[in-house]
Amino acid sequence: MEQAPEYKMGIIGLGYVGLPLAKLFLEGGHTVYGIDADERKINMLNKQQSYLSDFNRKDIRKLFSKNSFHVGTAFDVIEKVDVIILCVPTPLDEQHQPDLSYVIGAAQSSLPYLRRGQLIVLESSTFPGTSEERLKPMLESTGLLVGKDISLAYSPERIDPGSKWELEQIPKVVGGVTPSCTAYAKQVYGSVFNEVVLVSSPRVAEMTKLLENCQRYLNISFMNSLLKLSEELDINLWEAIEAAGTKPFGFTKYYPGPGVGGHCIPVDPLYLLWKAREHHMDLPFIDLCHQVNEDMPGYIVRRVEKSLQPKALNESSVLVIGVTYKKDVNDMRESVALPIMEHLLQAGVNLGYFDPYVKTLKIGETVLHSTPLTARKMKNYDCTLILTDHSNIPYELLVAHTPIVIDTRNATGKMAERKNVILL
Numbered sequence: 001m002e003q004a005p006e007y008k009m010g011i012i013g014l015g016y017v018g019l020p021l022a023k024l025f026l027e028g029g030h031t032v033y034g035i036d037a038d039e040r041k042i043n044m045l046n047k048q049q050s051y052l053s054d055f056n057r058k059d060i061r062k063l064f065s066k067n068s069f070h071v072g073t074a075f076d077v078i079e080k081v082d083v084i085i086l087c088v089p090t091p092l093d094e095q096h097q098p099d100l101s102y103v104i105g106a107a108q109s110s111l112p113y114l115r116r117g118q119l120i121v122l123e124s125s126t127f128p129g130t131s132e133e134r135l136k137p138m139l140e141s142t143g144l145l146v147g148k149d150i151s152l153a154y155s156p157e158r159i160d161p162g163s164k165w166e167l168e169q170i171p172k173v174v175g176g177v178t179p180s181c182t183a184y185a186k187q188v189y190g191s192v193f194n195e196v197v198l199v200s201s202p203r204v205a206e207m208t209k210l211l212e213n214c215q216r217y218l219n220i221s222f223m224n225s226l227l228k229l230s231e232e233l234d235i236n237l238w239e240a241i242e243a244a245g246t247k248p249f250g251f252t253k254y255y256p257g258p259g260v261g262g263h264c265i266p267v268d269p270l271y272l273l274w275k276a277r278e279h280h281m282d283l284p285f286i287d288l289c290h291q292v293n294e295d296m297p298g299y300i301v302r303r304v305e306k307s308l309q310p311k312a313l314n315e316s317s318v319l320v321i322g323v324t325y326k327k328d329v330n331d332m333r334e335s336v337a338l339p340i341m342e343h344l345l346q347a348g349v350n351l352g353y354f355d356p357y358v359k360t361l362k363i364g365e366t367v368l369h370s371t372p373l374t375a376r377k378m379k380n381y382d383c384t385l386i387l388t389d390h391s392n393i394p395y396e397l398l399v400a401h402t403p404i405v406i407d408t409r410n411a412t413g414k415m416a417e418r419k420n421v422i423l424l
């Protein structure tokens, strides 16, 4: 780690990305001004409460322990900071196109407070060109020139909430608009990350993030597309993946699931596709994966229906286990549990769910509450459907007390050999 001056950091967006980043800079001895448009989050932080599954109350209290963490909704603190990092959402709009309104909004609110010498970094996942084509002209509209008066860089966030990876262990990719912008960003991130990887431009850094997520998207979608064939051929796909994974070179294990969810993997490829189309090009692989994943909720429901026969869906009770988009987080964004549960409700299923991270869930007009997982409750259901494999779920108990367990995540492991377990 590099010796660097103590910085005053302005972190805009204190969600799954911004708050852990704030923590890292605070631990590195810097002062952090955190801005979030969501008053509820700011109020919770001020009351030393957590809204993220990776932070408990004690972790939040620790952030404030040295009096160097200041949070609020107002942007005037930008005047005081050396570095501004944007960690706001980059979702899709209703037409499945990139929605940069949060990035543009956060940058716009910062403009009145920009001053010479500041470094601005975008960390939100986005298409190549965002920093240079969208942010740079906005910043320069203040009369401050990038590379001369202020610095601008892109550095993709690669955090994996709910996983064992410490943020500082994940190499930080950085690409500045000019060599001096890159050097400034390298010094800032080098003060808290174990390794900083420099690339030649923000475009390359933006592409790096999309490349990582598109690769994952393509491979998971391919595995999902093999599920139907495996069913037809009576093959345990998980067993085949594990066997293929014993090859010491040339094969990387990716696993199937109930569909691709989350704010990144199904979203980022569409950002890249949008950019390709701007250049009159197509990315047919991404279209194909999109089709595969659109079909997944219907496929899962068909498997549930088949497993329950001769009982009809509208005579059956199904307990869904895990509704977040991935294990061990409280993040519901683009979770495939939602369309699957919606299909089941529409088919007349008596539906219940359990998720330690989600107490209530609204699906259409129906409000559901997470049910306690007791043996007595489980016996009321004809089938359990595991959609998210949280670590702290008593899978043994589920297999012991529900007549049928449909496992889309291989959470039941060796129990999958039991007669009542159907591993997809």
Ligand SMILES: NC(=O)c1ccc[n+]([C@@H]2O[C@H](COP(=O)([O-])OP(=O)(O)OC[C@H]3O[C@@H](n4cnc5c(N)ncnc54)[C@H](O)[C@@H]3O)[C@@H](O)[C@H]2O)c1
Binding pocket: 012, 013, 014, 015, 016, 017, 018, 035, 036, 037, 038, 041, 087, 088, 089, 090, 102, 105, 106, 109, 123, 124, 125, 126, 157, 158, 159, 160, 161, 263, 264
């Ligand atoms: N969550 C992850 O695991 C992860 C990993 C890598 C990259 N990313 C990317 O990082 C970005 C942020 O993701 P996230 O998961 O932290 O989202 P998030 O929704 O958890 O947090 C974003 C925060 O920004 C705030 N915000 C929105 N507009 C604002 C504005 N104008 N001013 C101030 N605050 C504003 C929101 O209130 C929210 O709290 C996205 O581009 C995402 O794709 C996320």
